[in-house]
Amino acid sequence: MPMSRVQKEHEVEGYKQNFAGNEIFVIAQYSGLTVAEMTELRIKIRETGAKFKVAKNKLAKRALEGTQIAGLSGMLVGPVGIASSQDPAVAKAIYEFAKTHKKLVIIGGAMGAQILDSAAVEQLAKLPSLDELRGTLIGLIQAPAQKIVGVVSAPAAQLARVVSAYATKGQ
Numbered sequence: 001m002p003m004s005r006v007q008k009e010h011e012v013e014g015y016k017q018n019f020a021g022n023e024i025f026v027i028a029q030y031s032g033l034t035v036a037e038m039t040e041l042r043i044k045i046r047e048t049g050a051k052f053k054v055a056k057n058k059l060a061k062r063a064l065e066g067t068q069i070a071g072l073s074g075m076l077v078g079p080v081g082i083a084s085s086q087d088p089a090v091a092k093a094i095y096e097f098a099k100t101h102k103k104l105v106i107i108g109g110a111m112g113a114q115i116l117d118s119a120a121v122e123q124l125a126k127l128p129s130l131d132e133l134r135g136t137l138i139g140l141i142q143a144p145a146q147k148i149v150g151v152v153s154a155p156a157a158q159l160a161r162v163v164s165a166y167a168t169k170g171q
Contacts, residue, residue: 008059015063018051022084025110026094026121027075030054032103041104044093050085071115075107083109088124095125 003011019025030038045052057076064070083090091109098104109116111124128136 011056011059012063015060016067018053018082018084019063019067019069022086023112024050024085024088024090024124025069025072026083026091027055027072027080027107027109028083028094028098029078029105029107030081030103031079033101037101037103041094041097041101044097045083045090048085048089048093049087050083050090050093052081052083054079054081068113069110069115072108072110080107087130088127089129091121091125092129095122 030041033041042052055076057078057080060076060082061073064073083094088111094104094106098106106118106121108118109121109124116124
């Protein structure tokens, strides 16, 4: 059943809000995936805090007009879905899924105002996650602190051993 004009306007507005409210977009062709595979993909994407929406290409193109990511319009050809998020982890989730499901093809995406081709999305997916980077940074910060504690406590420990040795010798 065709959409009414009001429904189309509502759909375009939904796309506009999505494009304005997110920083990372990944566009992928999903032709040939089963319903179960699509459900699995949506779950993996949702786990990263992202959304995946099958695109109505004409309406999505209309919503992209005048935005900083208008260059995505050329990627909206055929059966495609748009994953959107604030976190680059969505690229990793789609990339990992595409490695095991060859029918899912990453076309490209955007990060901020930068339009990405499929190779750039793959590079984004291979970067460490924000949590991994935080862990590395905390490890780097803690290492010098542990060394300082070791250096500062070493003389005190040596002094305690000397006093203990004199005390033992004196008995």
